[in-house]
Amino acid sequence: MATSASPASTAAVQPKAAPGAKNPKGSDNTLLSTVMGNLRQYGIVGALIIIVVAFQILTGGVLLKPNSFVSLIQQNAYVIILAIGMVMVIIATHIDLSVGSLVAFIGGVCALLMEHYNVNWIVAIVVSIILGLLIGIWNGFWVAYVRIPGFITTLAGMLIFRGLATVIVGESVPITSRDFRGIASNYIPNFLGFGPGGMSILTIVVGALVFALFVFLQFRNRAKVAASGLQPEPMSLTWIKIVVAGVVIAFVTYLLSLSGNDENGGIPIMLVIVGVLVVIYNFILTRTVFGRHVYAVGGNRKAARLSGIDDRKVDFFLYVHMGFLSAVAAVCMLSRLASATAQAGMEFEMDAIAACFIGGTAVTGGIGTIPGAVVGAFVMGVINQGLSIMGVDTAIVKTIKGLVLLGAVAVDLMSKRKKG
16 A cells, blocks of 8 residues: 655644544534534444344344344454454555455464364463464564565465465364353353343443443543633534434343343353454554554654654554454454364455445545444444345345445545545
8 A cells, every 4th residue: 555645744743633622612613514524434323324224124123133133243253353453554554465364374273273282272362362463573574674565565475374274274173162162152151140031131231331431431522622722522412422322332232131042141252352452452543652653654654754753663563463463353263163264264354454444444544443443344244244134145245345345435535535
């Protein structure tokens, strides 16, 4: 990917205003102007809601049955995990085409350790994570210090690690460890028991806490914006977001609380893994020096260098993070499939990249968010699952996904031209 070249000035590397602080005091800050100014952010959420409602109708209500919803989460967990890292790589104007092959290779190594060498499943996971970090270091070295473009480096990696996966795995390596397979299929222990209708009490409590935290963060952000001398977003918009979030959280909590069976249900372990990674990496990208440097390098690499940012170090650690997340995705996928194959992870890189672009990440770099990529991944996941339930041919599913991706990027580029 070529480096985006906006006007070279140190302003390009200044930290962005806090969320909700779009206008200085005294400027136009009406509900309509704020929404229009954040059309990319709100538009993708609205699109996801419309797609979910459409497929709920088209599938006769099957899409949002409790166990179908859990299946949607489990089937898309590894794509979301990869998209978390991919969005940071794309923001910095790079790409990683090797992640699908890494999932196959690392998953194969993990399976061989457990099944052929009788290594404890926890130790096998630790070794897999270390292997992912080492591969990330390998990719990062070539991109950051040898200056081989990320596209070429990871294209080579895609071929190398797919070949290695074929060599070490052969046809397949079945997983016999029930504990390891439980990562993808089990739920958090429901120590609070079940309520009326078999609803998981723990899930309801967690849902209430998540909503309370969301409300707290909304008002805390408003207070921070006001304290910094900027004008917060309209209070009406804050309340709209709280109401919408409340409805979504309540509905998701309801579905999860009824999922599983009488003994095992509620919050899937896979959802916890994804949630923890989203929170951690969103914090890294939005609240740390490294995250600000990622945006600075993506927005204007030359200006970032002039301001003292070591762009090579940023690029290097981006690929290290990508290697780590690829290893986590490999473990999750291996647990769900209960078998390692050389063909595992095929097109995962495309799904992760598509999730980023659909979620509002700019093709030219410098713009993107992890929550946006997560929403983009769910858009792709809902389309996949909805069409699958309807019995649509796989080739047609791929065609529709391609058109959705093309449309998302086209809208992004056209909106930029209008602003420009």
